[in-house]
Amino acid sequence: MKLVFATNNKHKLEEVKTIISNDFEILNLKDINCFDDIPETQDTIEGNASQKAFYIYENYKMNCFADDTGLEIDVLNGEPGVYSARYAGEGCSFDDNIEKVLKKLSGVSNRKAQFKTVISLVINGKEYQFKGIIEGTLLKERRGTSGFGYDPVFLPKGYDKTFAELSSEEKNKISHRGTASRKLAEFLKNR
Ligand code: IMP
Numbered sequence: 463m464k465l466v467f468a469t470n471n472k473h474k475l476e477e478v479k480t481i482i483s484n485d486f487e488i489l490n491l492k493d494i495n496c497f498d499d500i501p502e503t504q505d506t507i508e509g510n511a512s513q514k515a516f517y518i519y520e521n522y523k524m525n526c527f528a529d530d531t532g533l534e535i536d537v538l539n540g541e542p543g544v545y546s547a548r549y550a551g552e553g554c555s556f557d558d559n560i561e562k563v564l565k566k567l568s569g570v571s572n573r574k575a576q577f578k579t580v581i582s583l584v585i586n587g588k589e590y591q592f593k594g595i596i597e598g599t600l601l602k603e604r605r606g607t608s609g610f611g612y613d614p615v616f617l618p619k620g621y622d623k624t625f626a627e628l629s630s631e632e633k634n635k636i637s638h639r640g641t642a643s644r645k646l647a648e649f650l651k652n653r
Pocket of ligand 1: 529530531532533546547548559577609610611612613625637
């Protein structure tokens with residue numbers, strides 16, 4: 463079965479392809495000639511994943527899955543959440559976002575946070591969602607150089623290395639996206 467992954471992120475695509483059964487041919491947005499600015503206007507991670515998957519299903523008539531991820535900080539009532547990519551403003555860098563988080567948490571002792579990924583799968587008009595969560599704490603300073611986004615300040619619970627100090631294999635084993643992707647793969651395997 464052909465299945466569109468609503469992304470152009472090569473890294474995400476390769477990661478998902480390694481865990482989803484070969485019975486599925488995974489296509490990206492370019493493969494289906496989709497160059498649209500897919501709307502992500504919902505105020506929840508679940509809502510955005512759903513909106514993206516249904517957009518492709520309805521406009522391109524293809525079964526599809528889409529993901530959305532956010533960092534949720536306890537003392538900020540779940541901020542930045544859906545705004546994780548553009549927390550410090552439109553066009554900001556990963557570093558700008560980290561700087562904003564560090565400023566907001568300056569002097570704050572409760573530094574608990576979690577990453578949440580939701581994958582929404584739409585097959586023949588029916589939706590299934592898969593969630594992955596990793597809890598941790600936010601450090602006061604950056605540590606490590608691998609990964610992206612908030613990785614240098616995120617210390618997963620039970621680990622002494624930040625996401626940016628772990629190898630990508632180590633991170634994938636425990637990460638929000640890894641967990642959600644494995645749930646999706648398991649669902650597809652059993653279909
Ligand atoms: P997206 O929904 O996967 O595009 O993620 C939205 C934003 O969340 C990204 O731009 C990053 O700032 C942040 N983010 C998502 N996944 C990760 C991760 O694994 N590590 C660090 N930051 C992440």
